[in-house]
Amino acid sequence: MYTPREIAAFEAGIKLGALYHQFVGTPVSVKTADSLERAIERSISLQPYVKSVSVRIDRSMLSGNVFGYSELSGKMIRAAVEIAYEGARVRAVLEYDPEKDYPMMHLE
Amino acid sequence: MYTPREIAAFEAGIKLGALYHQFVGTPVSVKTADSLERAIERSISLQPYVKSVSVRIDRSMLSGNVFGYSELSGKMIRAAVEIAYEGARVRAVLEYDPEKDYPMMHLE
Amino acid sequence: MYTPREIAAFEAGIKLGALYHQFVGTPVSVKTADSLERAIERSISLQPYVKSVSVRIDRSMLSGNVFGYSELSGKMIRAAVEIAYEGARVRAVLEYDPEKDYPMMHLE
Amino acid sequence: MYTPREIAAFEAGIKLGALYHQFVGTPVSVKTADSLERAIERSISLQPYVKSVSVRIDRSMLSGNVFGYSELSGKMIRAAVEIAYEGARVRAVLEYDPEKDYPMMHLE
Numbered sequence: 333m334y335t336p337r338e339i340a341a342f343e344a345g346i347k348l349g350a351l352y353h354q355f356v357g358t359p360v361s362v363k364t365a366d367s368l369e370r371a372i373e374r375s376i377s378l379q380p381y382v383k384s385v386s387v388r389i390d391r392s393m394l395s396g397n398v399f400g401y402s403e404l405s406g407k408m409i410r411a412a413v414e415i416a417y418e419g420a421r422v423r424a425v426l427e428y429d430p431e432k433d434y435p436m437m438h439l440e
Numbered sequence: 441m442y443t444p445r446e447i448a449a450f451e452a453g454i455k456l457g458a459l460y461h462q463f464v465g466t467p468v469s470v471k472t473a474d475s476l477e478r479a480i481e482r483s484i485s486l487q488p489y490v491k492s493v494s495v496r497i498d499r500s501m502l503s504g505n506v507f508g509y510s511e512l513s514g515k516m517i518r519a520a521v522e523i524a525y526e527g528a529r530v531r532a533v534l535e536y537d538p539e540k541d542y543p544m545m546h547l548e
Numbered sequence: 549m550y551t552p553r554e555i556a557a558f559e560a561g562i563k564l565g566a567l568y569h570q571f572v573g574t575p576v577s578v579k580t581a582d583s584l585e586r587a588i589e590r591s592i593s594l595q596p597y598v599k600s601v602s603v604r605i606d607r608s609m610l611s612g613n614v615f616g617y618s619e620l621s622g623k624m625i626r627a628a629v630e631i632a633y634e635g636a637r638v639r640a641v642l643e644y645d646p647e648k649d650y651p652m653m654h655l656e
Numbered sequence: 657m658y659t660p661r662e663i664a665a666f667e668a669g670i671k672l673g674a675l676y677h678q679f680v681g682t683p684v685s686v687k688t689a690d691s692l693e694r695a696i697e698r699s700i701s702l703q704p705y706v707k708s709v710s711v712r713i714d715r716s717m718l719s720g721n722v723f724g725y726s727e728l729s730g731k732m733i734r735a736a737v738e739i740a741y742e743g744a745r746v747r748a749v750l751e752y753d754p755e756k757d758y759p760m761m762h763l764e
Contacts (some may be wrong), residue, residue: 335639338553338554341554341555342561342638345565349563350568351569353567353568353570354465354569358483358657361486370479371478375468379510388474392551395758398756417733419729424558437562439550441666444661450746452666453665453666453668453669453673454672454673459668461573461674461677462677464572464619465569465573465622505649506648506649510571513621530662531657545666547658574699575696583694584698587694587697591689594684595725596723632713
């Protein structure tokens with residue numbers, strides 16, 4: 333048996349894993365980052381038990397390749413998702429950890 | 441050696457293959473389809489030699505699952521991409537073929 | 549603060565969300581399903597705190613399109629992942645729920 | 657109207673675009689690269705008009721993150737696809753161009 337809080341944590345993990353692996357690889361630039369952020373937020377918001385999603389792509393990492401654009405990578409993303417499940421609420425975050433050089437996901 | 445038109449056709453194929461496999465699986469509903477269409481158009485527009493991209497998600501296929509949303513599938517997408525390469529122009533389309541029950545990609 | 553079990557549940561969610569959204573849309577047939585199952589298992593096994601991953605694609609859903617193959621969809625996948633985090637162990641499953649007609653993820 | 661060779665070039669582009677955007681982001685290590693290469697080859701081989709697909713992941717780029725694995729990126733992939741369409745044959749390649757620092761796709 334699992335507590336509502338454990339299940340909420342599980343659901344939060346699903347959303348961050350989904351967000352990451354659905355959108356990593358998408359072409360993106362400073363001009364299109366806003367549109368992509370909104371589309372990611374809105375799509376993940378549809379999933380079960382989501383109260384809110386916010387996504388921010390780090391513009392300083394969008395310097396562009398030889399054709400003038402970048403590809404979305406995990407390190408560029410700062411995302412937060414709030415889950416509500418049977419009275420339990422959890423908030424989980426994806427953000428780049430420069431010390432580990434890794435896009436960490438954690439419960440807040 | 442390849443002609444500019446052959447290369448333009450190749451580039452058009454890349455864009456449709458990319459569009460399809462990047463975004464299929466994305467949660468989508470009638471409320472979020474417009475945002476997703478714009479984000480797909482804008483992201484694929486960044487790729488080399490693209491003159492225009494238009495994407496339309498078939499709302500009639502967005503009836504929703506038990507949680508009230510759908511997942512983007514190839515059959516839902518109508519996309520057109522125009523490529524210009526060294527004077528050659530091609531236009532390629534992804535659209536559902538109901539007879540074949542398959543999301544066909546073809547040069548127009 | 550979160551308990552090790554809550555964090556393990558979170559990590560389990562990440563893995564199922566990742567697995568689903570990375571691989572949905574992949575072309576697959578009865579002949580290639582085994583290769584794809586192994587590749588999914590091995591890739592997700594690399595992620596943090598994973599003890600085991602098993603993936604099974606439902607062959608009965610691989611009847612094939614006009615070109616003789618299918619695309620991996622969530623409903624075809626039965627996956628189980630075991631997570632160990634600071635003494636806590638959780639097991640999470642993705643499996644099609646025919647009553648809900650939805651690929652459910654849950655903690656076991 | 658398009659020639660068989662133009663259509664073959666288009667189909668080759670589809671396959672490289674699909675391969676790239678389906679699998680970029682997949683966790684991978686030196687131990688699992690072989691399994692992933694085979695799964696990619698087999699899945700893309702199912703698509704229409706494909707005669708052969710070969711995929712090679714550059715092991716020298718798999719040095720690993722803080723958790724000991726990498727994520728598949730376009731720069732790591734060397735892929736070749738052969739298409740046959742109504743008597744026309746084309747071969748297309750995805751490979752990292754170190755001068756451009758870009759994963760180039762081209763017809764050969």
